[in-house]
Amino acid sequence: xxxxxxxxxxxxxxxxxxxxxxxxxxxxxxxxxxxxxxxxxxxxxxxxxxxxxxxxxxxxxxxxxxxxxxxxxxxxxxxxxxxxxxxxxxxxxxxxxxxxxxxxxxxxxxxxxx
Amino acid sequence: xxxxxxxxxxxxxxxxxxxxxxxxxxxxxxxxxxxxxxxxxxxxxxxxxxxxxxxxxxxxxxxxxxxxxxxxxxxxxxxxxxxxxxxxxxxxxxxxxxxxxxxxxxxxxxxxxx
Numbered sequence: 001x002x003x004x005x006x007x008x009x010x011x012x013x014x015x016x017x018x019x020x021x022x023x024x025x026x027x028x029x030x031x032x033x034x035x036x037x038x039x040x041x042x043x044x045x046x047x048x049x050x051x052x053x054x055x056x057x058x059x060x061x062x063x064x065x066x067x068x069x070x071x072x073x074x075x076x077x078x079x080x081x082x083x084x085x086x087x088x089x090x091x092x093x094x095x096x097x098x099x100x101x102x103x104x105x106x107x108x109x110x111x112x113x114x
Numbered sequence: 115x116x117x118x119x120x121x122x123x124x125x126x127x128x129x130x131x132x133x134x135x136x137x138x139x140x141x142x143x144x145x146x147x148x149x150x151x152x153x154x155x156x157x158x159x160x161x162x163x164x165x166x167x168x169x170x171x172x173x174x175x176x177x178x179x180x181x182x183x184x185x186x187x188x189x190x191x192x193x194x195x196x197x198x199x200x201x202x203x204x205x206x207x208x209x210x211x212x213x214x215x216x217x218x219x220x221x222x223x224x225x226x227x228x
Contacts, residue, residue, distance in 0.1 A: 036219075041202070041221075041222070042222065043118070043204055043221040043222050044204070044206075044219040045219075091157075104156040106154065106155065107156075
């Protein structure tokens with residue numbers, strides 16, 4: 001059974017810092033990995049999706065990397081801003097018969113202080 | 115309205131009440147999902163519908179009863195709930211549940227069972 005772990009559970013940084021969020025998964029047979037953002041009491045917004053054949057994806061100040069063999073992904077946020085404060089969720093999609101199923105981590109709560 | 119909408123956004127109900135959650139997607143998708151997000155736990159997939167047919171019931175108690183009258187609407191009927199059912203219930207949709215299409219999430223319904 002796939003399990004996804006996110007470290008740290010919470011992170012507080014001053015504005016302008018670069019930061020890294022970590023995600024690990026137990027079964028490396030994945031189809032893709034996705035990073036989401038969730039604002040308090042809100043739904044999920046997709047940030048980046050990395051296919052299993054890719055090593056990284058970039059969108060603006062965000063860069064996500066994937067090392068499938070070691071079961072790890074990182075989300076790098078450059079020059080953090082208070083508006084980046086949210087919970088960041090990592091989810092992997094299996095590559096077997098149920099490859100639509102997303103398995104989520106518990107998330108990292110990020111607070112960027114002005 | 116665009117994207118995935120959910121109503122109500124907040125719901126407080128007693129253990130003997132019967133209520134329903136509604137989800138509507140305006141994206142032309144064919145698959146719809148119910149997820150449960152409890153405090154300090156990862157998102158859990160509850161039900162999957164593909165072309166109005168239920169394709170997944172992730173061992174959900176019978177006090178949760180889903181209904182999918184068409185590809186655009188999804189309901190979750192609730193009855194005799196327990197306090198531990200208090201959570202954020204998220205709806206999502208995608209083009210097809212059997213393939214790795216990206217899921218789009220609604221804002222969620224915050225349910226409190228008293």
